[in-house]
Amino acid sequence: MNALSNAQSILEHSIMKRFLNFLSAATLLLVANSLFAQSIPEIRFESQPDLLSMPDDIYLGEAVGVATNSHGHLYVYTRSGSSNVTLGSNRVFRRSSSRLFEFDANGKYVREIGQGLYAFLFAHTVRVDSEDNIWIVDEGSNMVVKFDPDGKVLLTLGRTPEAVRNPSPRGAELRRNDGVGIEGDIFGRPTDVAWDADGNIFVSDGYNNSRVAKFDRYGAFITSWGSYGAELGEFNTLHTIATDADGNVYVGDRGNRRIQVFDNDGNFKSVITGIGAPWAICISPGPHQYLYSSNSSGTSNLSDGEIYKMELDGTILGKFGRAGRMLGEFASTHEIDCRTENTLYVGEILSWRVQKLTLYP
Amino acid sequence: MQRNSSVIFFGLSLFLASAVFLSGSIIAQTPEAPRIAYESVPDFIKMPDGLYMGEAMGVATNSQGEFYVYTRSGEATRLFQFDANGNFMREIGYGLYGMVFAHAVRVDADDNIWVVDEGSDMVIKFNPAGRVMLTIGRRPEAQGLRETPERGAPRPEARQYNLGRPTDIGWDPQGNIFISDGYINSRVVKYDKEGRYLGEVGTRGSEIGQMSTPHTMQVDAEGNVFVGDRGNRRIQVFDNDLNFKYVIEGIGAPWAVCISPGPHQFLYSSNSNTTGNTAASYDNAGEIYKMELDGTIIGRFGTGGKRLGEFGSTHAMDCRNPDELLIAEVTTFRVQKILLSSDVTLP
Numbered sequence: 052m053n054a055l056s057n058a059q060s061i062l063e064h065s066i067m068k069r070f071l072n073f074l075s076a077a078t079l080l081l082v083a084n085s086l087f088a089q090s091i092p093e094i095r096f097e098s099q100p101d102l103l104s105m106p107d108d109i110y111l112g113e114a115v116g117v118a119t120n121s122h123g124h125l126y127v128y129t130r131s132g133s134s135n136v137t138l139g140s141n142r143v144f145r146r147s148s149s150r151l152f153e154f155d156a157n158g159k160y161v162r163e164i165g166q167g168l169y170a171f172l173f174a175h176t177v178r179v180d181s182e183d184n185i186w187i188v189d190e191g192s193n194m195v196v197k198f199d200p201d202g203k204v205l206l207t208l209g210r211t212p213e214a215v216r217n218p219s220p221r222g223a224e225l226r227r228n229d230g231v232g233i234e235g236d237i238f239g240r241p242t243d244v245a246w247d248a249d250g251n252i253f254v255s256d257g258y259n260n261s262r263v264a265k266f267d268r269y270g271a272f273i274t275s276w277g278s279y280g281a282e283l284g285e286f287n288t289l290h291t292i293a294t295d296a297d298g299n300v301y302v303g304d305r306g307n308r309r310i311q312v313f314d315n316d317g318n319f320k321s322v323i324t325g326i327g328a329p330w331a332i333c334i335s336p337g338p339h340q341y342l343y344s345s346n347s348s349g350t351s352n353l354s355d356g357e358i359y360k361m362e363l364d365g366t367i368l369g370k371f372g373r374a375g376r377m378l379g380e381f382a383s384t385h386e387i388d389c390r391t392e393n394t395l396y397v398g399e400i401l402s403w404r405v406q407k408l409t410l411y412p
Numbered sequence: 413m414q415r416n417s418s419v420i421f422f423g424l425s426l427f428l429a430s431a432v433f434l435s436g437s438i439i440a441q442t443p444e445a446p447r448i449a450y451e452s453v454p455d456f457i458k459m460p461d462g463l464y465m466g467e468a469m470g471v472a473t474n475s476q477g478e479f480y481v482y483t484r485s486g487e488a489t490r491l492f493q494f495d496a497n498g499n500f501m502r503e504i505g506y507g508l509y510g511m512v513f514a515h516a517v518r519v520d521a522d523d524n525i526w527v528v529d530e531g532s533d534m535v536i537k538f539n540p541a542g543r544v545m546l547t548i549g550r551r552p553e554a555q556g557l558r559e560t561p562e563r564g565a566p567r568p569e570a571r572q573y574n575l576g577r578p579t580d581i582g583w584d585p586q587g588n589i590f591i592s593d594g595y596i597n598s599r600v601v602k603y604d605k606e607g608r609y610l611g612e613v614g615t616r617g618s619e620i621g622q623m624s625t626p627h628t629m630q631v632d633a634e635g636n637v638f639v640g641d642r643g644n645r646r647i648q649v650f651d652n653d654l655n656f657k658y659v660i661e662g663i664g665a666p667w668a669v670c671i672s673p674g675p676h677q678f679l680y681s682s683n684s685n686t687t688g689n690t691a692a693s694y695d696n697a698g699e700i701y702k703m704e705l706d707g708t709i710i711g712r713f714g715t716g717g718k719r720l721g722e723f724g725s726t727h728a729m730d731c732r733n734p735d736e737l738l739i740a741e742v743t744t745f746r747v748q749k750i751l752l753s754s755d756v757t758l759p
Contacts, residue, residue: 110544112509113551132488133507173553350550351571353608376546376607403509403544 094360094369095411098379102158102407103127109152109160110403115385116177116187117398117405120200123156125388125396126164127405128177128187144213149174151187158407164202169211170194175257176243176291176386186244188254193238195254206270208254209238233260235272243291247298247315255292255302263289263302263317276317281307284319291386293334293342295363301342303329310344310365323365327355333389334363341368341392345384348374350400356381358397360412369412376402448702448711449753452721456498456749457481463500465492468740468747470517470527473732474540480504481740481747482517482527489514491527498749504542510534510551515594516580516628516728520587528591530577535591548591548607549575570597572609580628584635584652592629592639600626600639602654613654618644621656628728630671630679632705638679640666647681647707660707664697668726671705672734678710679703680737682726685716687743698723700739702752711756718744 103125105111116128131150138144149171153161164185165171173191180186184205185198197206233239239259246252250268261279266272277286287306294300298315310323310332327346335341342363348356356374358381361367376382382401389395393410459465470482477496483489489511493501504525505511513531520526524545525538532551539545550573570576576596583589587605599614600623614623624643631637635652647660647669664683672678685697698716700723703709718724724744731737737750 105543107542108503108506110505110508130509131507132509132511351573353573401547401550403547 091359091367092369094371096371096379097409097411099407099409100378103154103405104159106160109163111152111405112150112403113174113385113400114398114403114405115174115400117386117396118177118179118185118388119390119396120179120183120185121390122183124161125154125156125158125405126177126179126185127152127154127398128174129403130174145172145191148172148191149187149189151177151185162202164198165196165204168196168204170196170207172211175241178244180246180250188241188244190240190242190257193241195236195238195241195244195252208236208252208266208270209241210236233262234275236264236266236270238264242289243303245292245294245300247294248296249298251298251315253292253294253300255289257290258288261286261289263292263300263313265317274317276313277302283311283322286311290330291332293332295334295340296336299363301332301334303332303344305329310342321365323361326359326361326367327357331384331387333387333395335389335392337392341389343387343389343395345381345387345397347384348382350383353382356384358384358387358395360410371410378406379408381406444759445701445709445712446756446758448713449755449757450713450721451751451753453498453749453751454720457494457747458497458499460500463492465745465747466490467514467742468727468745469514469742470728471730471738471740471747472517472519472525472728473730473738474519474523474525476523479730479738479747480517480519480525482514483745484514488512489529489531491517491525502542504538505536505544508536508544510536510547512551515578518581520583521585526581528578528581530579530594533575533578535575535578535581535589546607548589548603549573549578570599570612572601572612575601579626580630580640582629582631582637584631585633586635588635588652590629590631590637592626594627595625598623598626600629600637600650600654611654613650613656614639620648620659623648627667628669630669632671632677633673636705638669638671638705640669640681642666647679658707660703663701663703663709664699668729670729670731670737672731674734677705678731678734679705679707680729680731682723682729682739684723684726687725694722698726700726700729700737702734713750713752720748721750723748 111129113130118126128151135146147167151164170192175190176188178186183200187196192211193209195208199205238256241254241257243255252266254264256264262275262277264275286304289302290305291303300313302311304311305328308328310329312320326344329344330347331345333343342361345358346355353374357370358372359370372381382399385400386398395408397406465483467484473479481492491504510532515530516528518526523540527536533549535548537546575593577594579594580592589603591601598616599612601612602610623641626639627642628640637650639648641648642665645665647666649657663681666681667684668682670680682700683697694716699712700714701712714723725742727742728740735752739748
């Protein structure tokens with residue numbers, strides 16, 4: 052009897068205790084949630100109207116690439132309609148579907164670089180290195196091309212396929228089959244490029260190969276890492292890449308909705324989540340570096356679209372913006388330039404434009 | 413005055429119906445429409461040497477009487493601007509990423525120019541200066557060529573912000589955007605003026621509210637949406653929220669419709685002769701109907717053909733001035749300016 056009631060009381064006690072535990076956990080969760088929500092402040096910002104002045108007969112297409120040089124000049128790598136297709140006996144040859152434009156610091160058109168270049172097939176990104184060389188990454192030609200500041204070709208990585216395959220292989224099949232053990236510069240729709248302080252080159256490669264490839268400054272292959280998947284060190288569309296001043300490599304692993312951080316030799320260091328799908332990342336220069344990442348809206352919707360500002364360790368400092376087509380809204384942000392910490396250039400897929408943002412954090 | 417004349421026309425129709433019925437010479441449910449006399453202005457469009465029109469798919473005037481022609485050219489697709497007398501002024505958007513295979517051009521109340529491109533699956537808004545202001549839809553990425561789906565194969569699900577060979581565009585007085593979409597998606601989509609999705613109507617089929625190639629579309633001053641449902645040989649009319657209102661039939665296959673502005677709006681619809689038709693078929697197609705918005709036929713004019721004043725697969729009409737139409741044709745590579753007379757004769 053006594054034992055029974057004792058047992059019952061123990062039971063009740065344990066139920067009560069569990070309930071209390073549950074309650075406090077729930078409370079903690081609630082508090083944590085509200086803390087979390089409160090801890091991402093909205094950053095006020097402005098977008099400059101009528102930023103780019105184009106000549107009458109020149110138009111931007113999808114503004115997938117944007118980058119500044121040390122003089123504030125702006126480069127836009129865009130998907131153009133001036134494509135050129137030649138039908139071979141049983142193959143299709145495509146040329147000149149991308150264009151690279153330069154603008155001065157006031158947005159005034161300066162010139163076109165590389166018009167008709169063999170590697171200009173389907174633009175993906177443009178970046179400018181510390182010596183003001185201009186690098187384009189083209190996912191149609193599977194090439195990375197380095198221009199000197201005058202616009203002369205200095206280095207090429209990868210090779211333009213001889214012809215378009217018809218029909219094209221399904222991307223998903225390619226991703227699953229390729230990417231392990233691929234060496235050298237046989238790219239599979241590469242997406243982005245970055246450099247460390249020694250000039251080593253890192254290419255995110257890309258839609259089909261699911262790896263990061265590292266080359267020395269002269270283009271000699273050093274190593275590569277990664278394969279298709281969701282585990283740490285694996286990638287599902289690595290879409291954007293950046294390095295910090297210590298040579299760490301930040302990879303926007305878009306399909307897995309995370310940024311993976313590696314050391315200079317490709318050893319996994321850490322992962323950043325909670326920022327949506329990183330379509331475009333950039334790291335600002337200077338003694339205190341910041342990491343920006345865009346959770347871009349897809350090309351079939353107008354959801355999300357916000358851009359996060361972070362410390363390099365992933366601590367979120369704030370976010371701004373939303374999807375849309377009006378000034379100060381973003382329709383599939385594809386690349387961000389943050390040479391100046393609070394002055395960003397944003398290139399969008401759907402709106403065929405570049406916006407210059409001033410942040411007031 | 414306008415109302416009176418429509419009453420007169422209605423009376424004429426009644427008279428005609430009874431005449432036909434009494435004589436018994438024509439067995440028809442509806443009387444044949446009165447004929448509107450018209451003429452086509454010779455040598456209307458003046459192109460610069462070395463510049464040619466291709467298939468003239470779209471034509472639209474702005475408030476200054478200038479007009480735009482969206483044409484399929486040897487170099488992808490091109491947009492030309494002409495003054496009111498047909499003199500070439502300039503080209504807009506040469507080499508643009510979204511200009512692949514022309515289908516329509518329209519000008520909105522603020523003189524912005526909108527092209528509808530069925531090759532890039534895009535609608536592009538230019539301001540009057542010719543710069544891109546807004547895009548809807550996205551040109552498919554071409555990482556190689558895609559296989560064309562078999563005829564009758566299931567069509568991919570339509571998505572809010574992707575178009576499938578869109579055909580035409582219109583706006584209500586609030587600036588909301590309506591797109592007929594089109595060969596693939598068999599629907600009409602409504603967006604707000606910033607391009608945000610609001611709703612849609614239509615699936616492929618022949619029931620009311622379904623569509624078989626919505627090929628042309630316009631919006632009246634009250635925001636009603638007139639959809640030329642070409643494959644079903646009818647115009648379906650929807651209210652501003654895309655609820656079905658009524659259907660207009662007996663006008664052949666509506667390839668191109670336009671609605672004139674002003675207090676008394678008229679609806680024009682072309683029963684265009686298909687491309688590749690034989691000369692014998694010109695008698696059966698090619699005519700254009702003038703109607704009240706409720707579908708009452710005022711008259712018809714024209715036949716298929718390639719001579720001046722005949723129509724070679726009319727693809728677009730502009731009726732900003734209801735007595736001066738601009739007609740763009742597929743097979744003849746031309747735009748005609750048609751002056752409609754007030755003379756209406758019984759057939």
